[in-house]
Amino acid sequence: xxxxxxxxxxxxxxxxxxxxxxxxxxxxxxxxxxxxxxxxxxxxxxxxxxxxxxxxxxxxxxxxxxxxxxxxxxxxxxxxxxxxxxxxxxxxxxxxxxxxxxxxxxxxxxxxxxxxxxxxxxxxxxxxxxxxxxxxxxxxxxxxxxxxxxxxxxxxxxxxxxxxxxxxxxxxxxxxxxxxxxxxxxxxxxxxxxxxxxxxxxxxxxxxxxxxxxxxxxxxxxxxxxxxxxxxxxxxxxxxxxxxxxxxxxxxxxxxxxxxxxxxxxxxxxxxxxxxxxxxxxxxxxxxxxxxxxxxxxxxxxxxxxxxxxxxxxxxxxxxxxxxxxxxxxxxxxxxxxxxxxxxxxxxxxxxxxxxxxxxxxxxxxxxxxxxxxxxxxxxxxxxxxxxxxxxxxxxxxxxxxxxxxxxxxxxxxxxxxxxxxxxxxxxxxxxxxxxxxxxxxxxxxxxxxxxxxxxxxxxxxxxxxxxxxxxxxxxxxxxxxxxxxxxxxxxxxxxxxx
Amino acid sequence: xxxxxxxxxxxxxxxxxxxxxxxxxxxxxxxxxxxxxxxxxxxxxxxxxxxxxxxxxxxxxxxxxxxxxxxxxxxxxxxxxxxxxxxxxxxxxxxxxxxxxxxxxxxxxxxxxxxxxxxxxxxxxxxxxxxxxxxxxxxxxxxxxxxxxxxxxxxxxxxxxx
Numbered sequence: 001x002x003x004x005x006x007x008x009x010x011x012x013x014x015x016x017x018x019x020x021x022x023x024x025x026x027x028x029x030x031x032x033x034x035x036x037x038x039x040x041x042x043x044x045x046x047x048x049x050x051x052x053x054x055x056x057x058x059x060x061x062x063x064x065x066x067x068x069x070x071x072x073x074x075x076x077x078x079x080x081x082x083x084x085x086x087x088x089x090x091x092x093x094x095x096x097x098x099x100x101x102x103x104x105x106x107x108x109x110x111x112x113x114x115x116x117x118x119x120x121x122x123x124x125x126x127x128x129x130x131x132x133x134x135x136x137x138x139x140x141x142x143x144x145x146x147x148x149x150x151x152x153x154x155x156x157x158x159x160x161x162x163x164x165x166x167x168x169x170x171x172x173x174x175x176x177x178x179x180x181x182x183x184x185x186x187x188x189x190x191x192x193x194x195x196x197x198x199x200x201x202x203x204x205x206x207x208x209x210x211x212x213x214x215x216x217x218x219x220x221x222x223x224x225x226x227x228x229x230x231x232x233x234x235x236x237x238x239x240x241x242x243x244x245x246x247x248x249x250x251x252x253x254x255x256x257x258x259x260x261x262x263x264x265x266x267x268x269x270x271x272x273x274x275x276x277x278x279x280x281x282x283x284x285x286x287x288x289x290x291x292x293x294x295x296x297x298x299x300x301x302x303x304x305x306x307x308x309x310x311x312x313x314x315x316x317x318x319x320x321x322x323x324x325x326x327x328x329x330x331x332x333x334x335x336x337x338x339x340x341x342x343x344x345x346x347x348x349x350x351x352x353x354x355x356x357x358x359x360x361x362x363x364x365x366x367x368x369x370x371x372x373x374x375x376x377x378x379x380x381x382x383x384x385x386x387x388x389x390x391x392x393x394x395x396x397x398x399x400x401x402x403x404x405x406x407x408x409x410x411x412x413x414x415x416x417x418x419x420x421x422x423x424x425x426x427x428x429x430x431x432x433x434x435x436x437x438x439x440x441x442x443x444x445x446x447x448x449x450x451x452x453x454x455x456x457x458x459x460x461x462x463x464x465x466x467x468x469x470x471x472x473x474x475x476x477x478x479x480x481x482x483x484x485x486x487x488x489x490x491x492x493x494x495x496x497x498x499x
Numbered sequence: 500x501x502x503x504x505x506x507x508x509x510x511x512x513x514x515x516x517x518x519x520x521x522x523x524x525x526x527x528x529x530x531x532x533x534x535x536x537x538x539x540x541x542x543x544x545x546x547x548x549x550x551x552x553x554x555x556x557x558x559x560x561x562x563x564x565x566x567x568x569x570x571x572x573x574x575x576x577x578x579x580x581x582x583x584x585x586x587x588x589x590x591x592x593x594x595x596x597x598x599x600x601x602x603x604x605x606x607x608x609x610x611x612x613x614x615x616x617x618x619x620x621x622x623x624x625x626x627x628x629x630x631x632x633x634x635x636x637x638x639x640x641x642x643x644x645x646x647x648x649x650x651x652x653x654x655x656x657x658x659x660x661x
Contacts (some may be wrong), residue, residue, distance in 0.1 A: 169512060222589070222590045447532075
């Protein structure tokens with residue numbers, strides 16, 4: 001084992017690999033930071049460039065790019081409320097309000113440090129789990145995954161403190177939007193209105209660009225030509241970045257917990273990175289003391305999401321390399337690239353090519369460090385953009401959002417949909433409907449339906465009697481009950497204070 | 500007037516769920532099971548929200564604008580410029596206009612036309628800034644997508660692709 005570990009490190013620490021990793025992390029940050037591109041588009045575009053490369057070199061290039069996508073992806077989210085990638089949506093909830101309060105530097109510092117740390121912990125957990133993976137993965141069948149998703153859905157209550165009924169309505173709307181397209185079990189076209197482009201459903205990025213990017217820009221413009229994103233005129237400084245970085249280590253217990261949770265969620269194939277960030281955000285809200293500022297600019301909200309965001313990639317790599325089952329959509333593309341490079345994932349990877357597996361672990365660790373460190377000097381300049389007046393800020397963001405909506409699938413209809421969701425998002429913002437539950441419902445809905453049908457098909461309704469399912473069901477009910485009780489108590493407390 | 504806006508929004512949501520309900524009744528049981536559950540609960544919740552919004556007084560804007568009595572920090576908070584129905588309508592028209600030009604003339608023409616128009620008419624920026632900005636944005640999009648990534652952007656109904 002030690003020999004393989006050292007051999008992996010030796011393969012990684014060459015000038016050729018490190019130079020290529022540096023370039024790949026720059027590309028990864030770029031693909032993450034441009035809304036609508038993301039890691040999958042980046043991987044798809046870069047795969048042709050690895051043809052003819054040495055296997056480890058190509059692997060290091062693609063894996064480094066993929067590992068840091070979410071590090072760059074959070075930058076537009078924190079600064080402008082525009083998520084660069086799907087899983088970074090949860091960062092906006094606290095990161096964007098921090099920028100509005102003139103604490104964007106702190107949010108960026110926390111984001112960069114948490115991303116780097118999360119990625120390193122994810123890789124470390126990956127390394128630690130390599131020998132014991134098989135029995136853990138085997139305990140999760142479709143029934144257990146379904147209940148894990150139900151558990152994730154209970155977090156709607158946690159992120160809808162302002163109005164639970166509006167939060168639930170938004171989540172249901174998200175669930176409904178998630179059913180658009182061909183039903184994978186029956187082949188029935190649901191809410192497709194005979195349109196071919198709707199057969200694959202609606203893309204998450206289209207919705208996110210609409211209800212966040214377009215809605216935010218409309219609101220900014222409606223406030224007048226001189227309006228700015230940041231209300232308080234405090235520029236982003238090294239001091240702020242350092243404060244944010246320190247906060248990650250001050251909140252080390254939260255960072256560690258969310259990174260580990262993120263890694264484990266990443267391991268479960270099909271659950272996806274979006275679920276990991278939301279579950280970790282909900283976990284941070286539920287477990288942190290003095291949590292009344294979550295959603296209004298609490299740095300712990302950024303830390304909880306960002307550590308999970310990068311750590312889940314370590315988890316997702318496990319089933320990909322050990323079983324050949326991609327842990328996420330990005331890993332599915334990466335799996336294809338591995339095959340192109342002559343690397344065949346499967347159980348033999350652990351027995352015959354352990355040095356290669358360790359090499360991947362080292363690549364992830366180093367890429368996460370490079371990805372975060374190289375963004376530190378740039379983020380200060382990026383932060384200044386938040387103080388631009390709306391007439392200068394709206395045009396490029398509108399253009400990028402529209403181009404991003406088109407690029408996802410190459411359909412002009414997606415641009416129309418993004419604008420429609422922009423109007424919807426504006427209405428939601430204006431009339432105090434939380435937008436995050438809509439995204440949560442949209443992400444988890446199709447997964448829940450799929451695993452529900454699979455579970456019913458295999459076990460019937462008796463799937464609810466499975467031990468792990470029961471444990472998860474009790475946890476979901478407890479989480480829901482506790483959140484409702486807590487919200488009611490808070491409301492009573494406020495009423496008493498008023499009277 | 501503003502109370503009506505909130506109620507109308509709740510009504511729109513109710514129509515979305517009701518529309519979903521009628522559409523999914525035509526599918527097989529397996530296909531409609533999950534959507535039907537969603538729309539039934541959604542319809543119920545939307546009806547409750549509609550009644551609650553109709554019976555509610557005041558407006559979010561006026562409530563937001565006034566500092567809360569029990570919030571001592573409110574006095575130090577920077578005041579946020581208010582939105583008005585007119586300013587909202589103007590922004591929505593800009594976005595709709597941008598979309599319409601994309602659909603008819605494609606991205607390249609839409610960027611070249613809407614960016615300078617928006618900056619001059621809405622932002623009242625000087626000509627130099629408008630020119631630099633327009634050329635900068637257009638070139639950045641061109642270099643990244645058309646040259647760098649070789650991704651063809653939509654050319655509109657008239658087919659102005661690059």
